[in-house]
Amino acid sequence: xxxxxxxxxxxxxxxxxxxxxxxxxxxxxxxxxxxxxxxxxxxxxxxxxxxxxxxxxxxxxxxxxxxxxxxxxxxxxxxxxxxxxxxxxxxxxxxxxxxxxxxxxxxxxxxxxxxxxxxxxxxxxxxxxxxxxxxxxxxxxxxxxxxxxxxxxxxxxxxxxxxxxxxxxxxxxxxxxxxxxxxxxxxxxxxxxxxxxxxxxxxxxxxxxxxxxxxxxxxxxxxxxxxxxxxxxxxxxxxxxxxxxxxxxxxxxxxxxxxxxxxxxxxxxxxxxxxxxxxxxxxxxxxxxxxxxxxxxxxxxxxxxxxxxxxxxxxxxxxxxx
Amino acid sequence: xxxxxxxxxxxxxxxxxxxxxxxxxxxxxxxxxxxxxxxxxxxxxxxxxxxxxxxxxxxxxxxxxxxxxxxxxxxxxxxxxxxxxxxxxxxxxxxxxxxxxxxxxxxxxxxxxxxxxxxxxxxxxxxxxxxxxxxxxxxxxxxxxxxxxxxxxxxxxxxxxxxxxxxxxxxxxxxxxxxxxxxxxxxxxxxxxxxxxxxxxxxxxxxxxxxxxxxxxxxxxxxxxxxxxxxx
Numbered sequence: 001x002x003x004x005x006x007x008x009x010x011x012x013x014x015x016x017x018x019x020x021x022x023x024x025x026x027x028x029x030x031x032x033x034x035x036x037x038x039x040x041x042x043x044x045x046x047x048x049x050x051x052x053x054x055x056x057x058x059x060x061x062x063x064x065x066x067x068x069x070x071x072x073x074x075x076x077x078x079x080x081x082x083x084x085x086x087x088x089x090x091x092x093x094x095x096x097x098x099x100x101x102x103x104x105x106x107x108x109x110x111x112x113x114x115x116x117x118x119x120x121x122x123x124x125x126x127x128x129x130x131x132x133x134x135x136x137x138x139x140x141x142x143x144x145x146x147x148x149x150x151x152x153x154x155x156x157x158x159x160x161x162x163x164x165x166x167x168x169x170x171x172x173x174x175x176x177x178x179x180x181x182x183x184x185x186x187x188x189x190x191x192x193x194x195x196x197x198x199x200x201x202x203x204x205x206x207x208x209x210x211x212x213x214x215x216x217x218x219x220x221x222x223x224x225x226x227x228x229x230x231x232x233x234x235x236x237x238x239x240x241x242x243x244x245x246x247x248x249x250x251x252x253x254x255x256x257x258x259x260x261x262x263x264x265x266x267x268x269x270x271x272x273x274x275x276x277x278x279x280x281x282x283x284x285x286x287x288x289x290x291x292x293x294x295x296x297x298x299x300x301x302x303x304x305x306x307x308x309x310x311x312x313x314x315x316x317x318x319x320x321x322x
Numbered sequence: 323x324x325x326x327x328x329x330x331x332x333x334x335x336x337x338x339x340x341x342x343x344x345x346x347x348x349x350x351x352x353x354x355x356x357x358x359x360x361x362x363x364x365x366x367x368x369x370x371x372x373x374x375x376x377x378x379x380x381x382x383x384x385x386x387x388x389x390x391x392x393x394x395x396x397x398x399x400x401x402x403x404x405x406x407x408x409x410x411x412x413x414x415x416x417x418x419x420x421x422x423x424x425x426x427x428x429x430x431x432x433x434x435x436x437x438x439x440x441x442x443x444x445x446x447x448x449x450x451x452x453x454x455x456x457x458x459x460x461x462x463x464x465x466x467x468x469x470x471x472x473x474x475x476x477x478x479x480x481x482x483x484x485x486x487x488x489x490x491x492x493x494x495x496x497x498x499x500x501x502x503x504x505x506x507x508x509x510x511x512x513x514x515x516x517x518x519x520x521x522x523x524x525x526x527x528x529x530x531x532x533x534x535x536x537x538x539x540x541x542x543x544x545x546x547x548x549x550x551x552x553x554x
Contacts, residue, residue: 092524113484114476114483116485116492117475117492130478133477133479134480135479136523140524172487173486177486179506180503181482183518199484
């Protein structure tokens with residue numbers, strides 16, 4: 001870890017040398033957080049998931065803001081939030097305001113994102129903001145946390161903001177596109193990031209090469225994986241998430257798991273889980289044993305039943321932090 | 323050049339509906355595609371037809387102006403017609419429409435165009451393309467001559483973002499190039515990746531705050547110099 005202390009459980013656990021796991025929660029266009037709280041409680045039960053990312057209008061959709069759900073899961077479920085904040089919807093004034101509001105509510109992690117363009121979302125006519133970009137947001141966070149000021153240097157009174165922040169990186173930028181991706185992350189390292197969570201990877205060799213390249217920055221890396229609870233989700237991900245393609249064999253296996261067990265829900269779930277465990281268990285093992293990654297970010301949204309089959313063999317390191 | 327697109331004929335007609343005599347003014351300035359006397363004439367004919375379908379007679383005259391955004395040129399050209407017409411329809415960009423309203427303030431001038439962007443004609447790639455957004459804080463010196471403001475859907479100063487796939491942008495369904503990948507390629511070609519690696523802090527948007535203006539006719543007097551000399 002760099003100059004900044006580990007304020008969050010996530011960073012403390014990494015600093016203590018644990019191979020960490022983070023989960024993911026997605027507030028949607030819904031005035032009800034009970035599912036998210038339930039999911040968070042399930043994550044706690046695994047004793048292996050240290051924190052949960054809370055998404056901020058993924059794919060540019062107009063969803064419930066991530067700030068309040070991040071606070072609620074910490075208060076009602078006891079799991080630490082990795083509060084995702086996109087620069088798409090807020091200028092530097094609003095970002096600053098939200099960050100110190102989040103700090104006041106006890107949030108400890110921020111994941112900085114550019115945010116999918118509004119042209120991709122469900123309110124396509126919106127004017128996106130992008131007053132500052134994600135690297136500049138990292139600089140703003142450094143000013144807030146390390147200097148105790150806003151972007152212009154005006155002081156914050158009444159206390160110190162104690163947070164850690166990270167950025168994302170895309171392991172699917174391969175070949176000639178890897179270098180600009182790595183150099184871009186380098187700029188964010190310069191602006192004081194504490195961790196990196198990557199976009200999802202399906203190719204183990206690509207993932208390992210990418211981690212190897214990022215390792216030069218000496219910043220903890222959590223590789224993203226995406227277990228898919230249905231063939232439909234896998235298909236959507238394959239077709240609609242920028243830069244991600246699901247291996248054809250995996251898509252096929254998920255499809256036949258559903259087809260072979262039509263009408264029998266428990267058998268279908270078991271078959272789908274089996275496909276995911278068979279693909280991702282060796283994947284995680286390989287990442288842990290033969291790469292410099294500090295952990296895995298498991299984007300199994302609303303798919304908590306997979307956590308124990310997938311992560312059960314790892315130590316229950318997280319329970320000391322809750 | 324300013325790239326414009328003609329508004330829907332119904333929208334233009336709705337604006338001029340209250341009038342029976344209109345002046346239609348083309349512009350021979352930089353706007354593209356051309357919006358000159360011929361285009362003004364065609365618009366007049368279309369509006370006349372549209373009026374006929376509603377049982378109304380429309381009298382119109384088509385003229386063209388060298389540059390509607392130049393107050394002296396626009397004023398001298400349009401002045402002789404102002405007493406005979408009830409409204410003007412301008413085929414210029416927004417600059418021309420605002421200027422016409424200013425210099426011909428006896429009557430209202432209506433826009434027949436949507437001003438799309440300041441662009442170039444680049445026939446090999448696209449008919450018209452936006453290369454500069456006149457943002458007031460030029461970055462081209464550190465980006466290898468590729469503009470990340472006009473060229474990037476998110477106006478990023480430190481790109482690329484995660485929305486680029488194989489050098490193409492998520493906005494527009496991966497058909498347009500990612501400006502930041504273009505910037506990377508240009509700087510790599512000239513062995514200037516040091517510029518790519520460099521962090522660019524947040525922009526000062528005061529340079530782009532509306533309304534923008536630059537004072538050109540400052541006064542000058544030698545009085546102060548004379549006073550200084552006297553003090554010495």
